[in-house]
Amino acid sequence: MDAHTKPERAIKTVEDAIRLVEASGLTHIKVGLSDIDGILRGKYLRKDKFLGALRSGFAFCNVVLGWDADDQMYDNTKYTGWHTAYPDAMVRIVPETCRRLPLEQGNGEDMLFFLAEFVGDAEAICPRGLLQRVLKRATDMGFEASAALEYEFFMFEETPHSVREKNYRDLKNWTPGNFGYSVLRSTVEGDFYRQLLDMCEQMDMPIEGLHTETGPGVLEAALAVDGASDMADKAILFKTFTKALAQKNNLMATFMAKWSHDHPGQSGHIHLSLREASTGKSAFYDESRPYNMSARQASFMAGVQRYLPEFMSMFAQTVNSYSRLVPGYWAPLDATWGVENRTTALRLIPGSEKSQRVEVRIGSADANPYIALAAALGAGLHGIEQGLDPGEIVQGNAYTQEFPAHLKLPCTLWESAQRLRQSQAAKTLFGEPFVEHFAATREWEERQFRRHVTDWELARYFEII
Template sequence: MPRKKSNPAPETGKVLKAATSQPTLTSLRGVSGWREATAWLRARGIEDVECITPDLAGVPRGKMMPSSKFTSNTSLALPSALYRHTISGEYPEETDTFRYEPRDSDLKLMPDLSTLSVVPWETDPTAQVICDIIDTNGKAVSYTPRNVLKNVVRLYNERGWKPVVAPEIEFYLVAKNDDPDYPLHPPKGRSGRSILGGQGYSIAGINEFDELIDDIYHFSEKQGLEIDTLIHEEGPAQLEINLRHGDPVELADQVFLFKRTIREAAMKHGIYATFMAKPMQGQPGSAMHIHQSVVNIETRKNIFSNPDGSASKAFFHFIGGMQTYVPKTLAMMAPYVNSYRRLTPDMSAPVNNAWGYDNRTTAFRVPVSDAAARRVENRLPSSDANPYLALAASLGCGLLGILNEVEPEPPTEDTANEGSIDLPRGLLEAVSLLESEPALAEVFSPEFIGIYAGVKRGEFETFMQVISPWEREFLLLNV
């Protein structure tokens, strides 16, 4: 990611000016070591540092401390149970494959200093850094999301390849809602009226929230995050942010931070930003489309294209792997009961595992491009997915296709969303498929799959305790 120079605050200007011979101190994002981290924090007058890491849901967890303590070789720890609770905070019952660590021992936070950046919405000078999780012996903990993705990238690297991704994240702006029994509805824009649906690519729709969008851009720039484009989607007050292509771990980090950034910007304007897959009945869901390609590390050439520009065997095998394995990893891309409300016919989301050239009705779309940019877009993940796990699942399925030389079905020329649904119809079915495929355990680790499946089943059981309005409406007096 290109380094950008920040405008120094008046009280730190002298320090920054004196440090212009050291580009790292003027960078918006990342340093190369602890000595530079100390200077970077001092140059900005940073008082506190947030050490954060994604849990299974992608929620930021961690610790905050004074910057002096952060740079003093302090040992940071979290309990292992943090990766075994549900989105609602419950701890599921143990099973044969889902077990709690007997002592709930410590896991260590290892700051990745390449992610160090400011927290622009805080009133006091604050920085943040994303951390990896290691055990007390210094070994990477296999079931934590960032490590799951890193392991998939490593499998590519061992074969001389580097995966490249570009995520697109959709989300809704909604009016504040302090009672979960009431449906969500769009907020009022600058016109004083709630925006309606059917505003795809509307500039006026974006302008309704131009001050909020300005803050999103401002907060992002301060963190060294780069937005490629921003559009209004089909739903009322539904927006989409596209990110520039790059390294999967770096892009997952950006999505992780973007979600936090967008929520904070919305809260500043008295509204919510939600990444629920299906927040409003009768409206389109929110996706996290993932564009994927693979380059040869040595030649830097796209392995999806032959020297003559034609599509390579690796390209077709990657698609074959997606068709074969993505339905079995859907629980990592559609992780909640609500996610499957998005994956329904006639709601602008694929309900198949077909592929096609420039065909948005397929799960796997091949956009129009030249040979160097040949790529596959996975249109199944929803925006509620943990970005680390969604990217790991998608890339892992493609890799299995290449390694096993899986041949894809013929491309779909017409609409692919007519007829039967070719995907799991609910969370429990998706979790069972994830557990049933031995090849996935080799890619993601048996421990991760056991823990993840246990947490998802726990979330489903919690959901089943809730009586919905539909049940009160149609069952109360009719059965």
């Protein structure tokens, strides 16, 4: 049965979800939601508790918006912190996100899983809520937004225990050497490829293209285009359950932006397009203009270009993200644009009325998909509102060219957080509570890094200095 025709994927309302759950033989239902870093946090709810939560929501400790990837509580945020005593916040289950989990069974049937989002006061800083606000802006402007995300991730013959025992050194890659687009590798390791492709089909997050990239054990998966809200949901599910599938095969997948200085970083490219809600026609396509780029697409791209330096922390959210942004490693360093140019931050992709789009290439694989999509879409919509024009097109290799200072991207997470704090456009698009909270969490992340002494520092300074 095709994923789109499965009963769980036909659910649109609370009543639909109640009927499906009541008919299920499961005793418990699984729910999950995104924390600030894009990590799915969740729990099992007993069926009667879950049915009540479907109707009226349920309480969830707001600490999941107030801690980092290591469950350490932020000490610099207003909404969450010890000063609040970490009360519960209300959560809404999103019925239309229902899926079966082929990796997990209960009472002889695949586990039911639903995504959720914070409501009430917490909605202002909830990553999924952030994207919904930006999408409402698109709707109010008469647009429907579509998106597709591409992820690169490295695979290892390791376990969560072994990587810790090895202190993350001398790890065994899934496959050796550089072998991009390898038919040999995908055939030899075909069992895992098939498991991944099948899982994604069953969970309605289909992979449009899957191949090896250049590097030992690295893959790239392109998720099939969908509405922007559904795409963000699919992206966070893809990252979570790809890692789960790998571990069930005694492998590990990492979506770190750059796990080794010996290899290129891992991207999370974002493809975006807009359609007119009233006509269904592309708002980006105009065959009478160069590159089929409509005036609105030009302004959209100009908006992303204009605000990319200010919104950088929403695309590159960890300290490690900035290790990827170095010359010569397929990651742009300036807010530039070009036509079919993979050395620029924005890649205009001319096509048909159906395929005309822009690719935001600055994002890394470690980014929270809700936050990164909200940043790209929000900036583009603001560009249309302001009637902005993109800067000069880049021809050739952007890495070897000099650009105006205002196009320079921040080089550290701390600098990026300061740029976001000072951005009036960010406050307008995303709300002051989110900007304040998110910037504070990025400052926390940078402070945690500065507390530690790296191997590089020891090797460089221990004896010589």
